Amino acid sequence: xxxxxxxxxxxxxxxxxxxxxxxxxxFFAPHIRGRQxxxxxxxxxxxxxxxxxxxxxxxxxxIAVVLPDGEAFKQWExxxxxxxxxxxxxxxxxxTLIALGGGVVGDMTGFAAACYQRGVDFIQVPTTLLSQVDSxxxxxxxxxxxxxxxxxxAFYQPQAVVIDAASLRTLPARELSAGLAEVIKxxxxxxxxxxxxxxxxxxxxxxLDSAALAEAIERSCAAKARVVGADERExxxxxxxxxxxxxxxxxxxxxxxxxxxxxxxxxxxxxMALQMSHLLGWLTAAERDRGMRLLxxxxxxxxxxxEMTAEHFLEHMAVDKKVLDGRLRLVLxxxxxxxxxxxxxxxxxxxxxxxxxFQALADQLxxx
Amino acid sequence: xxxxxxxxxxxxxxxxxxxxxxxxxxFFAPHIRGRQxxxxxxxxxxxxxxxxxxxxxxxxxxIAVVLPDGEAFKQWExxxxxxxxxxxxxxxxxxTLIALGGGVVGDMTGFAAACYQRGVDFIQVPTTLLSQVDSxxxxxxxxxxxxxxxxxxAFYQPQAVVIDAASLRTLPARELSAGLAEVIKxxxxxxxxxxxxxxxxxxxxxxLDSAALAEAIERSCAAKARVVGADERExxxxxxxxxxxxxxxxxxxxxxxxxxxxxxxxxxxxxMALQMSHLLGWLTAAERDRGMRLLxxxxxxxxxxxEMTAEHFLEHMAVDKKVLDGRLRLVLxxxxxxxxxxxxxxxxxxxxxxxxxFQALADQLxxx
Numbered sequence: 001x002x003x004x005x006x007x008x009x010x011x012x013x014x015x016x017x018x019x020x021x022x023x024x025x026x027f028f029a030p031h032i033r034g035r036q037x038x039x040x041x042x043x044x045x046x047x048x049x050x051x052x053x054x055x056x057x058x059x060x061x062x063i064a065v066v067l068p069d070g071e072a073f074k075q076w077e078x079x080x081x082x083x084x085x086x087x088x089x090x091x092x093x094x095x096t097l098i099a100l101g102g103g104v105v106g107d108m109t110g111f112a113a114a115c116y117q118r119g120v121d122f123i124q125v126p127t128t129l130l131s132q133v134d135s136x137x138x139x140x141x142x143x144x145x146x147x148x149x150x151x152x153x154a155f156y157q158p159q160a161v162v163i164d165a166a167s168l169r170t171l172p173a174r175e176l177s178a179g180l181a182e183v184i185k186x187x188x189x190x191x192x193x194x195x196x197x198x199x200x201x202x203x204x205x206x207x208l209d210s211a212a213l214a215e216a217i218e219r220s221c222a223a224k225a226r227v228v229g230a231d232e233r234e235x236x237x238x239x240x241x242x243x244x245x246x247x248x249x250x251x252x253x254x255x256x257x258x259x260x261x262x263x264x265x266x267x268x269x270x271x272m273a274l275q276m277s278h279l280l281g282w283l284t285a286a287e288r289d290r291g292m293r294l295l296x297x298x299x300x301x302x303x304x305x306x307e308m309t310a311e312h313f314l315e316h317m318a319v320d321k322k323v324l325d326g327r328l329r330l331v332l333x334x335x336x337x338x339x340x341x342x343x344x345x346x347x348x349x350x351x352x353x354x355x356x357x358f359q360a361l362a363d364q365l366x367x368x
Numbered sequence: 369x370x371x372x373x374x375x376x377x378x379x380x381x382x383x384x385x386x387x388x389x390x391x392x393x394x395f396f397a398p399h400i401r402g403r404q405x406x407x408x409x410x411x412x413x414x415x416x417x418x419x420x421x422x423x424x425x426x427x428x429x430x431i432a433v434v435l436p437d438g439e440a441f442k443q444w445e446x447x448x449x450x451x452x453x454x455x456x457x458x459x460x461x462x463x464t465l466i467a468l469g470g471g472v473v474g475d476m477t478g479f480a481a482a483c484y485q486r487g488v489d490f491i492q493v494p495t496t497l498l499s500q501v502d503s504x505x506x507x508x509x510x511x512x513x514x515x516x517x518x519x520x521x522a523f524y525q526p527q528a529v530v531i532d533a534a535s536l537r538t539l540p541a542r543e544l545s546a547g548l549a550e551v552i553k554x555x556x557x558x559x560x561x562x563x564x565x566x567x568x569x570x571x572x573x574x575x576l577d578s579a580a581l582a583e584a585i586e587r588s589c590a591a592k593a594r595v596v597g598a599d600e601r602e603x604x605x606x607x608x609x610x611x612x613x614x615x616x617x618x619x620x621x622x623x624x625x626x627x628x629x630x631x632x633x634x635x636x637x638x639x640m641a642l643q644m645s646h647l648l649g650w651l652t653a654a655e656r657d658r659g660m661r662l663l664x665x666x667x668x669x670x671x672x673x674x675e676m677t678a679e680h681f682l683e684h685m686a687v688d689k690k691v692l693d694g695r696l697r698l699v700l701x702x703x704x705x706x707x708x709x710x711x712x713x714x715x716x717x718x719x720x721x722x723x724x725x726f727q728a729l730a731d732q733l734x735x736x
Contacts, residue, residue, distance in 0.1 A: 076444055087515040090686060115483075118510060118521045119601075142486060147455040153486045154522065233487075318458060 002214070004221050006137060007229040008157060015137060015161040015221050017214060022049060022125070022164040025056050031123055031159040034094030037062045040082055040109040041100040042069040045127055048170050053100055053125065063089045067105065071258035074104045074144050076152075082112040096121040096159070102128035102175075103135035103262065107153070110141030114156035124158045127167040129179025129213075130263050133186075133220035136161045138228040138238075149249050155233055163221075165213050173206075177299035178263025180205060181244075183216050184294055185270065186223040189240045192337030194219050195294070202297050240339040243331040244270030247304070250316035254308055260301075267300035268358075275361065276353040277333040280345060287336050293365055303358040310354035370582070372589050374505060375597040376525060383505060383529040383589050385582060390417060390493070390532040393424050399491055399527040402462030405430045408450055408477040409468040410437040413495055416538050421468055421493065431457045435473065439626040442472045442512050444520075450480040464489040464527070470496035470543075471503035471630065475521070478509030482524035492526045495535040497547025497581075498631050501554075501588035504529050506596040506606075517617050523601055531589075533581050541574075545667035546631025548573060549612075551584050552662055553638065554591040557608045560705030562587050563662070570665050608707035611699040612638030615672070618684035622676055628669075635668035636726075643729065644721040645701040648713060655704050661733055671726040678722035 001018035013031075021027050037060040041050055046066045054062060065085045067078050086095065099109035099122060106124050113122035124136035142153015168176065180202070187195030197219075198205075204212040224241065231238040248269030251260055260268075274291045277283040292302050317328060327343040328350070334340055369386035381399075389395050405428040409418055414434045422430060433453045435446050454463065467477035467490060474492050481490035492504035510521015536544065548570070555563030565587075566573075572580040592609065599606040616637030619628055628636075642659045645651040660670050685696060695711040696718070702708055 076448070080444070083513055083520055084515070087513060087519060115510075115520045115522060117519060118508065118523050140486065142483075145451055145455060147452070151455060151485060152451055152483045154483060155486050 002218055004218065004225055006157070006225045008232055011139075011157045011232075013158055013160050015163065015225065017163045017165065017217055017221065019166040019210065020164060021162050022052055022167065023056055025059070027160070027162050028057060028098075028123065029059075031121070032060065032096045033121060034092070034096065035061055036089075036091050036095040037098055038065060038082075038086055038089070038091060038095060039063070039098045039100055040065045040067065040105060040112070042067045042105055044069040045101045045105070049100060049127060049167065053098070057098075063091070067108070069104075071104055071144070071252075071262065072256070074108060076143060079108055079112055079143055082109065083116060086112075086116055091116075091120075093117045093120055096123060098123045098125060099136075099158075100125045100127065101131070102126065103131040106131050106136050107141050107150070108143060110139070110156055110158065111143060111153050114141055114154035119156070121159050122156075124161040126161070126163060128171055128175055129168055129217075130175070130182055131179075132163045132165075132168075132217050133179060134182040134224065134241075136163070137221055137224045139232065149252060161221075163217060165210065165217060168208060168213060173299065175261065175263075176206065176208075178261040178267075180298040181263035181267040181270065181295065181300050183220050184291075184298060185241070185243050185266070186220050188270065188274075188291055188333060188336060189243050189331070189339035190227070190337055191219070191223055194223075195336060199294055202294065206299065236341075239329070239341040240331050243333075243339055244268075244273050246317055246328075246330055247272040247313065250313045251304060251308065253316045254312050255305060260305070264301050267295045267298075268302060268304045270295065271302045271358060271361075272304065272353055272356075273330065273332055275356050275358070276330070276345075276349060279349050279352055280332065282332065282334045283336070289365055290336070292362065296362070296365065302362050306359075310351060313354050370586055372586065372593055374525070374593040376600055379507075379525045381526055381528050383531065383593065385531045385533065385585055385589065387534040387578065388532060389530050390420055390535065391424055393427070395528070395530050396425060396466075396491065397427075399489070400428065400464045401489060402460070402464065403429055404457075404459050404463040405466055406433060406450075406454055406457070406459060406463060407431070407466045407468055408433045408435065408473060408480070410435045410473055412437045413469045413473070417468060417495060417535065421466070425466075431459070435476070437472075439472055439512070439620075439630065440624075442476060444511060447476055447480055447511055450477065451484060454480075454484055459484075459488075461485045461488055464491060466491045466493060467504075467526075468493045468495065469499070470494065471499040474499050474504050475509050475518070476511060478507070478524055478526065479511060479521050482509055482522035487524070489527050490524075492529040494529070494531060496539055497536055497544055497585075498550055500531045500533075500536075500585050501547060502550040502592065502609075504531070505589055505592045507600065517620060529589075531585060533578065533585060536576060536581060541667065543629065543631075544574065544576075546629040546635075548666040549631035549635040549638065549663065549668050551588050552659075552666060553609070553611050553634070554588050556638065556642075556659055556701060556704060557611050557699070557707035558595070558705055559587070559591055562591075563704060567662055570662065574667065604709075607697070607709040608699050611701075611707055612636075612641050614685055614696075614698055615640040615681065618681045619672060619676065621684045622680050623673060628673070632669050635663045635666075636670060636672045638663065639670045639726060639729075640672065640721055640724075641698065641700055643724050643726070644698070644713075644717060647717050647720055648700065650700065650702045651704070657733055658704065660730065664730070664733070670730050674727075678719060681722050
């Protein structure tokens, strides 16, 4: 078992990473103030892990809230199910919400915790790779709006993150790959040695090798904890974590939430950011291709949806949260492992990026 | 013009109190970071003050969101109108929301600001006495849930509170009285000299005497700012501001939001707290009657709804936010000007309070 710390003053919290943590009350008890807990999960995860976690938390008065599964349900009506259950069971301000599931469950449970009675405690128990390495750490919570992803939410930190890496054994291969998109992102934005390590271990990760997974999760969480500790509310460096996300959000919004997995959209969006960085002269073609090749080896799409035109992207990106004072800010790379957030690029380069034939780029990559 | 300060470290903000402030850009400009403002108001206030405030803020790109009026609309569907408007007009993270109206507008606008893109700035411009002396100061924001009032919300501080006392001239008499319930509350919980001042000036306040109103608003805001500065998140002394509110919320919930005005419910609830304090031996009958008499002179109900039984109260109070670990905590008085928050009372005294014939108590009061 390994423990990292997210350093945020009086909102600091630990990330516990290991196998079998789900069954061990010692990782939960120190973070629960009251006598009530509410486990929030979804229809897919409940049959796999709910009973085990209920047994681990047998000492508490507990309720379980089982939400429908999927990004399409990351909305107010679903959130309301959590409030309904808490109020019906008369949970008070000392209750602790426990998010058992992937990013959607974590984001909604965290936002429910931020809002219920103006704020109660919560613990993240992420069961997907994507949520383990990204969304469960850092306190971004929220729901989608028909006009934009994550447009309604809060910065609200959990009391702890408990990552049971064994839960990845039940994760569909497609979702494992989606999680790897965010893992690869850390290498690209701030850790070139990690990128090289991933190139050497991507097959082991896809084969669920325990040691490789633990290493990848820990290095990813450590990178995220470092960035969040330096910039909790995303006024600066934290925005680099959004590499590929502005393009990716446009894909998710255009295709309808849940059609492309978040990690898949981020992968294609990352390729677009790599290409734009290349067109700006900041990355060589070989560096761009190195990123694309690793994403493809991880089982991820590296070509945006064929039905999306440049105009579609521009339209969706205009309402992105990264837009400040009407200027579009993007995360780009000035080298592998060196991300910047910038609005300082010619509009024509963005348009050239959006008109790139990514299929042709992919076709010329070769195998390794 | 008078300015008070709410002292909350890096979340500190000023309260400006005066006549005609609505027309003066100098009270707004220092608190607006970006180029966009969104004025949120309601159907009643818009015809009276919206155009004036739009003119004052003519230098900014602005939208106006006009909500339906009333506590019944303090709910998610109405909040959604604010998000819709912000997203349609592509307001970014640097936008400033401006709450122009009473407590419902202020609570919803503040909560919308807390959640929109995980938090944007807002300014309170309260136009009712109740919101000027209470809800606009202190950062409590939120909406109601069918199972309880203010059950979903956030602690989120404004950038400034701008109180134009001249707006009270358009306030219905019933709402002026409702505001006085909270003004009297400050005297009862922490400022006996203010209580005596109110006894001497209640007729002037009801007649909208400018000097008396400014004095009452300032002393109320000063009391609130002091308490909030000492305990922003209501872990202790701030809870004393809820005198009469636990009983009052039960009245509002039972009668349906908006049937009794919040201040009216608080007035009747305060009488119940006075009576319970008396039954505990903490207030003399004369002290209880002094509070009741002042509330009645202010035009407020001092008898709870006849259709509400003791059982109704107990049922509604069991889900109140003041319930911790299953124990009901109430704000009671150990003397006029000396409130305590306590769960340390015999259950029978609470039940005796709920069975009191308040009409008979009112009938024996006499005139002054």
